[in-house]
Amino acid sequence: MSQPSSGTAVSAVPVARDLVRITQAFDFVARAHVDQRRKGEGAEPYINHLAEVAHLVAEATGGTDANLIIAALLHDAIEDVGVSRTQIADIFGEDVAALVAEVTDDKSLTKAERKQWQIEAAPKKSPRAKIIKIADKVANLRSIAVSPPPDWSEDQKREYVWWSSQVVAGCAGVNPWLEDQFAQACRSAKLPPAIDHDKESVADFLKRFEAIKAGLPEDFDDDQLKAHGAVDVTDDHRGLGIIIGQRHRTRGET
Ligand code: ZN
Numbered sequence: 499m500s501q502p503s504s505g506t507a508v509s510a511v512p513v514a515r516d517l518v519r520i521t522q523a524f525d526f527v528a529r530a531h532v533d534q535r536r537k538g539e540g541a542e543p544y545i546n547h548l549a550e551v552a553h554l555v556a557e558a559t560g561g562t563d564a565n566l567i568i569a570a571l572l573h574d575a576i577e578d579v580g581v582s583r584t585q586i587a588d589i590f591g592e593d594v595a596a597l598v599a600e601v602t603d604d605k606s607l608t609k610a611e612r613k614q615w616q617i618e619a620a621p622k623k624s625p626r627a628k629i630i631k632i633a634d635k636v637a638n639l640r641s642i643a644v645s646p647p648p649d650w651s652e653d654q655k656r657e658y659v660w661w662s663s664q665v666v667a668g669c670a671g672v673n674p675w676l677e678d679q680f681a682q683a684c685r686s687a688k689l690p691p692a693i694d695h696d697k698e699s700v701a702d703f704l705k706r707f708e709a710i711k712a713g714l715p716e717d718f719d720d721d722q723l724k725a726h727g728a729v730d731v732t733d734d735h736r737g738l739g740i741i742i743g744q745r746h747r748t749r750g751e752t
Contacts, residue, residue: 516564523568523590530579538645547637548574554633558676563626569597570630576602600627613661620668628669632676635662639683659684
């Protein structure tokens, strides 16, 4: 009889070892987030969010990157429940720890600063971190559609769509399927003015949103937008772009 070693009941072949590590991560985050609930009116257990993000990442990558799925499960562990990077590295390895650190906000910043930082940092992230970021935004947007925080106004929901669209636009190009999930989440959320990907690109959507916020007429042109301080920064990912305009203080949180 072989003896249990390195924390597993039997010595596992590589694929089986990945399954063990993923279920270990599931158990770990279920315990770490046990007292946390979602902010929506349904106050869903937080593990639902982590499971959804991990599932989206697994689907998006065809289940080929176990560490990325584990990092998706752990993506809020440092930020929300004070798990340390070292602890994650010790249990799940340096690659997972680095991924989780990459998608963790700097808590020394104010909430508004963190939101702005997410927009500015998104294009600089590694492709794998971008996949987690988009999956997180898809899950959050879906939650706002079906179980919005009870104290949120329509204006706050709009702000959230606006902000998360900018973060996702900065992550564009890494996974078309996942980006399409975001587009679908926007569509099903029916949050005015929701992006309609059949009719406009993310860049056009953001321009339209900026114009509405600036009080411009519907047939605004780019010069009018620029006059209101919006700068069009178009990247080379699939023609998508981001507009970083005046800094918007984003209300509410998710
Ligand atoms: Zn999250």
